[in-house]
Every structure is written in C-alpha cells, then in structure tokens.
Amino acid sequence: MTTISIFGVGLIGGSLALCFKGKPDITVIGHSNNPTSVENMVKRRIVDEGTTSMQAAAEAADIIFLCVPVGALETYLERLKQFSLKKGCLITDVGSTKLSVVQCAEKLRFKDAYFIGGHPMAGSERSGMEAASSHLFENAFYVLTPGTDTPVAEVERLAKLLAYTQAQIIRVDAREHDDIVGAISHLPHMIAVALVNQIRTYNESNELYKNLAAGGFRDITRIASSDPFIWRDILINNRTVLLKLLDDWDQQISVFRELLEKEDAEGIEKQFEVAGTFRKQVPDRRKGMLTPLYDIYADIPDHPGMIGQIATLLGKHRLNLSNLQIIESRLDVPGVLRLSFRDQETADRASALLSEQFSIHV
Numbered sequence: 001m002t003t004i005s006i007f008g009v010g011l012i013g014g015s016l017a018l019c020f021k022g023k024p025d026i027t028v029i030g031h032s033n034n035p036t037s038v039e040n041m042v043k044r045r046i047v048d049e050g051t052t053s054m055q056a057a058a059e060a061a062d063i064i065f066l067c068v069p070v071g072a073l074e075t076y077l078e079r080l081k082q083f084s085l086k087k088g089c090l091i092t093d094v095g096s097t098k099l100s101v102v103q104c105a106e107k108l109r110f111k112d113a114y115f116i117g118g119h120p121m122a123g124s125e126r127s128g129m130e131a132a133s134s135h136l137f138e139n140a141f142y143v144l145t146p147g148t149d150t151p152v153a154e155v156e157r158l159a160k161l162l163a164y165t166q167a168q169i170i171r172v173d174a175r176e177h178d179d180i181v182g183a184i185s186h187l188p189h190m191i192a193v194a195l196v197n198q199i200r201t202y203n204e205s206n207e208l209y210k211n212l213a214a215g216g217f218r219d220i221t222r223i224a225s226s227d228p229f230i231w232r233d234i235l236i237n238n239r240t241v242l243l244k245l246l247d248d249w250d251q252q253i254s255v256f257r258e259l260l261e262k263e264d265a266e267g268i269e270k271q272f273e274v275a276g277t278f279r280k281q282v283p284d285r286r287k288g289m290l291t292p293l294y295d296i297y298a299d300i301p302d303h304p305g306m307i308g309q310i311a312t313l314l315g316k317h318r319l320n321l322s323n324l325q326i327i328e329s330r331l332d333v334p335g336v337l338r339l340s341f342r343d344q345e346t347a348d349r350a351s352a353l354l355s356e357q358f359s360i361h362v
C-alpha cells in the first residue's frame, strides 16, 4: 500500500488527490490546519482520510505532495525536517516557481528522504478544492526538477505515480524553468492585470468601457481573475526574472509606440504577421502533444436542443466526437461550436454530414 499525503487540498492538491484516489493500493490523506476544510475534503470524497495534524500526515506518508502557496513551501519543508518521515519517503511540490524550493530542500539535506521539485503546467483562474478536477492535468506538461544527486529510480517512482494525471512528464533545470515560466505565465498574468486595471480606471467615468468589452478583451484578461494570494507569492518569488522580463516588455511596447508615431502601416502589419505565425506554432495543450485533434467549426442557430441533435447525429453515424466547445466570441473563429475529432477523415465526414442534415455553415 502506498500512502500519499497532500498538504494544501486546494485546486491543485485536490485535483492530484482525485487523480490518485481509488487507484490500486493507494491511500490519499489530505491535510489542512482548518478542521472545516478537513471535514469538507472527506465529505466531498476528494481524499480517503483527512487530518489537521501535520505530523500524522507526514509520518504516515510514502509520498508527500506540498500543494500550498509558493511563499509557504519553505516553512513546510522545514517542518517536515522535524518529523520522523518513513525511510525512503519522497517529497515533491507543485509550486509555480522552482529554484527557491529546490535550493531550500538541498540546504535542509533530508536523511533517507528525497525531494524532487514539480510543477504541473495546468491550472485555472479558479482556486480551492471546489474547483478541483481529476481531468485538470490531462495532456498538460508536468515539469520535474530533480537535483543532480537525486537517484534516477526515485524520479521514475514519481513519474510512474504521476502517470495517473495523464500529464506529460518533462525534466527541466529549476533555474531554466523559472526563466521560461516567468515569460510564458507570470509576465502574461501581470500584463492581464495591468490591462484590466487600465480599463477599470477609464470605466470609472464611463460604464460603456465595461459594457462594450468584447471577446478579445475577455480572452486576453481571463487570467487577471486568478487568486491574488497565490499570485502575490509567485511574482515576489520570481521577481529577479520578472524585472528583466519587464524591461524587455517595455522594449516591445516602445516598438508599437514608435510605429504609431511614424504612422508606419507596414511596420504594424509586420508585427501582427510575425506574431500570428509564431502563435500558430504554439501547441494547443487542449489537444495534447501526443494525440492531436482535428477541429471543425459549426455556425449553429441559437436554439435549444441543437447541440444534443448534433451529438446524436454524429453518434448515429459512428463519428466519434473527442471534444466539443462553445466558443464565446465570434471574432476570431468562423463559428460558435468547435467539434474536435481524432483524425482528418472523421472531421471531414462530420463536416459533410452537418452541412447536409442541418444546412449549417461548417
């Protein structure tokens, strides 16, 4: 029997618990300092057992997941050091930054226990165990940052367990991780928040700003609704990297400023062109790297039951639908319903069938 103890059963901790719970020979223990949270995680069946005792959860564990905010990780590691952990206990975390936690674990020198940094590169702007889902990590990258002296067998032990998340495991150096994730996740979060706050200021004198805000604004600012406490910790922790990235951001924005001042139409076009070309190459994680999906877009009439009819028709013709998404904005795709299939042939057949049966534009 493998006992997994999860500290911080929120969005990420809860989602991991749901991935592991009920799997052969696994028991999941959830820890919270708050007795009501412990009650909730057990009642919602996110964990097998819950406890407010950090020591009990730690000493029972074969594998420990630290799923608390980045700013609390080092304190948790220091407390773990004071307990009698099981021999060979594996400790990992899910923090959005890696260098500081890896360095802290190295300094603490656990005896007979191993620390491997981890970061599931999937999440949401929601937080708390209510938002947890066993599907959260499917197809996403899950970064591991083992130290040079971490036994390969331990990394493999963790990777084997993480297979339950259906994420793709990738090993990255901790410093490199923080540079890259700073650029692709932390900087965009700051930009989204700054942009929303800019518009919020204008909106104070004219509510039309908010009311006219269209799909593009909502798309680029979704992550501005992320949890303030979680993000406060991430940004402060990765501040050295972020300050450098903000210098580069200023540089990018000043390119636009210059193009506008010079009324350089061609230059502006070029900016959109090169960005569009690069963006097309960014893999859509929803599809997954290993199993790409083939999309069609259907412009369907907005009346009740239509989606059900489409699904039934496809099922009747044995055209397996892998994903279905209602697109909120009509601005950037030619339709409102995205239907994804495993191969091009199925997508083509579905497309022909829908045009024929419903006279809808596909």
Ligand SMILES: NC(=O)C1=CN([C@@H]2O[C@H](COP(=O)(O)OP(=O)(O)OC[C@H]3O[C@@H](n4cnc5c(N)ncnc54)[C@H](O)[C@@H]3O)[C@@H](O)[C@H]2O)C=CC1
Pocket (backbone or CB within 6 Å): 007, 008, 009, 010, 011, 012, 013, 032, 067, 068, 069, 070, 072, 094, 095, 096, 097, 119, 120, 121, 122, 123, 124, 125, 126, 127, 128, 129, 227, 230, 234
């Ligand atoms: N939100 C996201 O999309 C992602 C977050 N992460 C990382 O996962 C970790 C957890 O984040 P979420 O699950 O999103 O947050 P969350 O707020 O949903 O969960 C955090 C949990 O930690 C507990 N906690 C324990 N000690 C705490 C303390 N000292 N201060 C505040 N809360 C404490 C909270 O009660 C809560 O159950 C963070 O380190 C974050 O950087 C990683 C990938 C994605």
Ligand SMILES: O=C(O)C(=O)Cc1ccc(O)cc1
Pocket (backbone or CB within 6 Å): 095, 096, 120, 121, 122, 123, 124, 125, 185, 223
């Ligand atoms: O929802 C999004 O787009 C995210 O960016 C989610 C996310 C948040 C924090 C992470 O460390 C990793 C992924």
